[in-house]
Amino acid sequence: MSWIDSLVSNPAITEALGPAALETVQMVGISTVFTVLLGLPLGVAMVVTARGGMAENRAVNVVLSGVIVNITRSIPYAILMLALIPVTRALVGTSIGPIAASVSLTVAAVPFFARLVETALREVDPGKADAAHAMGSTRRQTITRVLLPEALPSLIAGATTTVVTLIGYSAMAGLVGGGGLGRLAYNYGYQRYQPEVMVVVLVVLVLLVQAVQAVGDALARRADHR
Amino acid sequence: MITVTHLAKVYRQAGRDIHALAGVSLDVPAGTVHGVIGPSGAGKSTLVRCLALLDHPTSGTVEIDGVDLASVPAAQLRRARRRLGVVFQHANLFDSRTVLDNVAYPLEIAGAGRRERRARALELLGLVGLADAAGAYPAQLSGGQRQRVGIARALATDPDVLLCDEPTSALDPRTTDEILDLIAGLKERLGLAVLVITHEMSVVTRICDAVSLLDAGRIVESGAIADVVADFGSRLSEALLALPGDHAGGDVDVLDAVDDARVPALDQVAAALGAGPRIVSGTVEAFGGVTFHRLRLAAPPGVTPDALVRALVDAGARAQEVAR
Ligand SMILES: Nc1ncnc2c1ncn2[C@@H]1O[C@H](COP(=O)(O)OP(=O)(O)OP(=O)(O)O)[C@@H](O)[C@H]1O
Ligand SMILES: [Mg+2]
Numbered sequence: 001m002s003w004i005d006s007l008v009s010n011p012a013i014t015e016a017l018g019p020a021a022l023e024t025v026q027m028v029g030i031s032t033v034f035t036v037l038l039g040l041p042l043g044v045a046m047v048v049t050a051r052g053g054m055a056e057n058r059a060v061n062v063v064l065s066g067v068i069v070n071i072t073r074s075i076p077y078a079i080l081m082l083a084l085i086p087v088t089r090a091l092v093g094t095s096i097g098p099i100a101a102s103v104s105l106t107v108a109a110v111p112f113f114a115r116l117v118e119t120a121l122r123e124v125d126p127g128k129a130d131a132a133h134a135m136g137s138t139r140r141q142t143i144t145r146v147l148l149p150e151a152l153p154s155l156i157a158g159a160t161t162t163v164v165t166l167i168g169y170s171a172m173a174g175l176v177g178g179g180g181l182g183r184l185a186y187n188y189g190y191q192r193y194q195p196e197v198m199v200v201v202l203v204v205l206v207l208l209v210q211a212v213q214a215v216g217d218a219l220a221r222r223a224d225h226r
Numbered sequence: 227m228i229t230v231t232h233l234a235k236v237y238r239q240a241g242r243d244i245h246a247l248a249g250v251s252l253d254v255p256a257g258t259v260h261g262v263i264g265p266s267g268a269g270k271s272t273l274v275r276c277l278a279l280l281d282h283p284t285s286g287t288v289e290i291d292g293v294d295l296a297s298v299p300a301a302q303l304r305r306a307r308r309r310l311g312v313v314f315q316h317a318n319l320f321d322s323r324t325v326l327d328n329v330a331y332p333l334e335i336a337g338a339g340r341r342e343r344r345a346r347a348l349e350l351l352g353l354v355g356l357a358d359a360a361g362a363y364p365a366q367l368s369g370g371q372r373q374r375v376g377i378a379r380a381l382a383t384d385p386d387v388l389l390c391d392e393p394t395s396a397l398d399p400r401t402t403d404e405i406l407d408l409i410a411g412l413k414e415r416l417g418l419a420v421l422v423i424t425h426e427m428s429v430v431t432r433i434c435d436a437v438s439l440l441d442a443g444r445i446v447e448s449g450a451i452a453d454v455v456a457d458f459g460s461r462l463s464e465a466l467l468a469l470p471g472d473h474a475g476g477d478v479d480v481l482d483a484v485d486d487a488r489v490p491a492l493d494q495v496a497a498a499l500g501a502g503p504r505i506v507s508g509t510v511e512a513f514g515g516v517t518f519h520r521l522r523l524a525a526p527p528g529v530t531p532d533a534l535v536r537a538l539v540d541a542g543a544r545a546q547e548v549a550r
Contacts, residue, residue, distance in 0.1 A: 125318065131314060131319075134278045134279075134312040135379075136303075136332065137335050149320070149323070152322060225321055226365045
């Protein structure tokens with residue numbers, strides 16, 4: 001069977017590719033949603049509790065930035081996902097499948113995204129926060145109506161980078177029961193030595209990343225009025 | 227109107243106390259512009275931050291309409307702040323909002339309805355001559371236009387006091403004049419008390435009714451502009467009536483209001499001394515409706531500076547020997 005023939009006849013491609021891609025999208029989708037939901041407030045909290053911040057608090061800042069974010073970020077994902085298997089079982093009842101994989105993906109991505117949020121907020125001219133305060137804004141109003149909207153283009157760029165990183169991690173998560181494209185590439189491309197499957201998976205992953213980046217760039221550009 | 231009493235701000239840095247403000251008192255009545263001018267490091271930025279309560283003063287009071295901003299609790303401070311509009315050097319507009327939404331921001335956080343916000347913001351944009359730009363984003367505007375939007379935004383809550391922090395330092399000379407005229411016009415129309423912090427003498431010359439010189443955290447000279455200018459030998463007088471060109475070689479300064487009809491004094495002096503003094507340099511400028519002149523004179527040969535001063539004073543002029 002030739003290489004080209006197998007593209008249209010190999011069931012690993014004709015039948016398994018679609019569902020595997022969907023699983024990957026599912027994993028990345030779920031973990032992206034939770035990453036943004038958790039990482040955004042975490043990033044904001046790191047900025048406002050920092051030295052000179054709106055609600056300066058050294059202890060809280062050390063815990064958030066020094067302990068939670070730095071420690072999680074220094075653990076390689078391959079180890080993090082294994083270490084989190086018991087936690088995943090407790091949370092979703094199983095350690096198999098894309099939903100289970102989303103747990104470790106989220107845990108890995110939250111601190112990553114929170115740092116990007118922190119950087120994005122720091123880039124906002126402090127004069128804007130001064131203006132907001134001088135006009136009588138509460139801290140909450142300053143954050144939600146001024147800082148976050150002003151940082152929106154960078155926040156979108158940060159979210160895009162996070163999604164791309166999650167796509168990469170998701171392939172690893174696939175190996176230990178997450179499923180998806182990573183699993184497909186490992187089972188067929190590596191274990192059964194079908195290089196065409198490996199190539200097709202790579203192409204799909206590259207296209208996925210390109211699509212995410214293109215959409216992210218377009219959204220960031222639309223949000224940017226500078 | 228705004229009354230500042232004994233305002234002090236101490237920064238602790240590396241275990242050392244820095245007295246950025248060491249007891250500043252000011253009083254700006256409604257319908258007047260008060261300039262605060264000072265050299266680099268004098269405490270101008272600190273003063274603005276303390277007046278706007280962006281930094282908390284170490285001691286002293288900032289009273290607006292009888293409410294001391296420095297001592298009210300946070301919630302009340304937010305309300306009291308609406309009586310004070312702040313214009314920043316770089317406008318500090320929100321780039322993510324249109325011009326209209328920038329001006330509407332203070333109304334938005336005060337809980338005004340959409341319709342009301344829009345109507346008021348458009349009215350304010352008209353007031354600063356930018357009604358056409360309502361839908362534009364700040365990035366599409368020139369520096370002068372951005373500052374106009376900043377002024378409109380500062381006026382949105384109908385404040386009694388306008389605090390301007392170096393409002394024209396980032397603008398070219400022509401735009402500077404336009405913005406200063408706008409501020410002066412708004413003061414008239416709205417009866418605002420305006421406090422302008424600046425390092426530019428020209429701002430004081432053009433719009434201020436009163437002026438204070440801030441140096442090393444203290445106000446060292448202060449008063450109505452005509453009085454300050456008339457104060458022979460004071461730093462503000464020297465700076466406001468600066469002599470152009472190279473005026474080395476002069477011995478005696480004469481400072482007077484032009485309409486005092488003392489100008490013919492030079493003829494009398496020439497007659498008295500047998501020779502006229504040479505005019506080395508001179509300047510004429512109007513302050514608060516009074517035109518002042520300052521001349522630097524060189525004594526004619528054979529006449530001591532002291533004799534020239536006496537001759538000038540005898541002729542009715544205000545004259546002083548140049549300090550060396
Ligand atoms: N946050 C701070 N911490 C420590 N010292 C400060 C701080 N802010 C200002 N200072 C000090 O207070 C003094 C007054 O500074 P300020 O910035 O108010 O001067 P300025 O008149 O605005 O000067 P410039 O014209 O250069 O802007 C300076 O000695 C400065 O070093
Ligand atoms: Mg300054």
